[in-house]
Amino acid sequence: QVQVVQSGPEVKKPGASVKVSCQTSGYTFSDYHIHWVRQAPGQGLEWMGIFQTHGDRRTTYAQKFKGRLTLTQDTSTRTVYMDLGSLTYDDTALYFCARDGHGGSPFSFDSWGQGTLVTVSS
Amino acid sequence: QSALTQPASVSGSPGQSITISCTGTNTDVGNYNLVSWYQQHPGKAPKLMIYEVTKGPSGVSNRFSGSKSGNTASLTISGLQAEDEADYYCCSYAGGDSWLFGGGTKLTVL
Secondary structure, eight states: OOEEEEOOOEEEOTTOOEEEEEEEESSOGGGSOEEEEEEOTTOOEEEEEEEOOSTTOOEEEOGGGTTTEEEEEEGGGTEEEEEEOSOOGGGOEEEEEEEEOTTTSTTSEEEEOOOEEEEEOO | OOOBBOOSEEEEOTTOOEEEEEEOOTTTTTTOSOEEEEEEOTTSOOEEEEBTTTBOOTTSOTTEEEEEETTEEEEEEOSOOGGGOEEEEEEEEOSTTOEEEBOOEEEEEO
16 A cells, blocks of 8 residues: 655754655555645644656745755655755744645645654754 | 635534635636645644545545635535544645645534
8 A cells, every 4th residue: 555654853953954755655656746745833734845756857846945945856765855954943843745646636645644843943 | 825715713513514615816726626625633644535626535435525616615524523523724736836725724523
């Protein structure tokens, strides 16, 4: 079955960068894009960006993250990485990766990772 | 882009029906039939409940249904059950390979 497993919690200082991994299994990796979504404590969901795992492997980032968000992949391990730089206290949040539904449920997020807590603290 | 607008909270008694609205603009909700809805229980990852405005994924109860009129999409839950108590989020494709979430609605089953 489809599985999406993320790396463990991180604690970072302001100004640092964090890299979170999202490893997938149970399906053909290149058939489904991967999104990143975050949720600040007690707040709602916020779409951050998409990594298109096939074709030109294009990335698209939400405007507020442009310049400090980078999504990459390692096809050999079926993993997509999220690298967020210039961290501030406002970046403290639970970060989720989610598979795009593609042919089954297009333009939606059909399988989610368990979430990775990133805490920004001095 | 601003988040889609949802009511902060709704409530209903077991067996009743409730509807959660999700208002966007003519560049997102109104421009695409690509609204999805997610259920999130505390401490859990979101779960897809509706996609493409009205379609339910396999395994999701048919008590959940979706609709859209103009710039507003809606999620209706019929035959409310205790386990439906959760946060619900709408999401719309907004063009240019970008997506937009609503602020979320807390559903309380009385």
